Amino acid sequence: MNSWVVATYDSAFGYVSAHGAPLVDLLDPQPGEKIIDLGCGTGALSAEIAARGAEPLGIDGSPALIGQARMLNAGLSFTVGDAGDFTVTEPFDAVASNAALHWMTRDPDAVITRVHAALRPGGRFVAEMGGAGNCAELIAAMQTAWREFGLAEPELPWYFPSPAEYATRLEDGGFTVRLLEYVERPTRMTEGPNGAADWVRVFASGPLNAVPPQAVESLLARINDLAAPALRRESGWMADYVRLRFAAVRKPDSSALTFDMRRPESAHT
Template identity: 40%
Template structure:
């Protein structure tokens, strides 16, 4: 996670647990071996770091959010968590693998060369990097509606998240010495918790940067209008469930 959003660990775990649950599939792809040192980059509240440790790996979790790191340490006191910026992190020892789930899209695009330098420097020879994050077109219906409604209310908003294409990201990896073993961009429609309020709660969890300088009452009016814009496409009235139009970019790269 990065400092651009205000992270609430309770809300994150209780209302958005799908984030780390989907990440367990990525752990299978990583296939950590007992004794390997693995860095969990953007560890959040630490659930996947704990799963790495359960596999026998020596896991270290880093996150830029003090609140998330505090919760991870409380929940898993025997594990190693550090508050650190992925753009500048400099570990004392190298890692056999770097793992990252649903975190890199929070870091601005221009800063990803610094992130990839961090990852490359942190890896031992023949180390591997396995990551999944928002890819090109991720939650486009939602962000298009947010931007349109904010513009109608007189607010100019620059899209705060980074959702690259394979063609954009693979060369960035190669420029930092990685061999891209695989890269996949795929749709993953994701049901949101919270029933009728699910979309609003999702924006409340992840979308602070859209509402910088927007008063609370106006924010609610914008969210009402956003719901109206996307309801036909994203809301199942029978099941009272919102489904976010997630698209993910999954990469496996080796030094």
């Protein structure tokens, strides 16, 4: 098990062991808190946040998923928005995100900047995402099969940062990192009995759509052959997940100080 813990996490209810704890426990929503669920999908995390008495706002770039989230979670708030480009009208106590930040490949720093702007000083940013090496066997099988079929290198739609890289981005973006975990988490592919092929169909539909239709089935069969030695067990297929989870806090606002230094006369007016 590869685990790198920068610090322990001190929740409002005392020490919480970060490793293996559900994300909502790291977030530790308090009754009445306003919390954004960024890349909310169909709203599973929003529902957990609401169950703790906090007020979630789910934001997702997909109108279809926001539609489903509204249907599945009557009474909760959801809106369509791009994580790299959203604004809110009042400061939030926390931003949470599950399995979504690694899909936001265009500009990871813009996402951190928008999260920072949405939070009050001291507000929390708590998330889990794919980390460096996530699905490495699956991706290697994909790349090999693409090459064997004479196809151009597939354009991968994910951003899987190392812990050091993402911590630096958070610090540069105005956050203090309180906890950062980097763990291997082999995960049973319960929803994909056809193993690596199903995984590619669901999660790499972009690159797959660029493959000539007549080659798709044999390409997927080859990916299964290539991935099986590493990922197929007697009990079924396992995905080689590597996760990054973190809890960071927006640093206190220094704008008042900056203002005073720039306009010393303001003290006399």
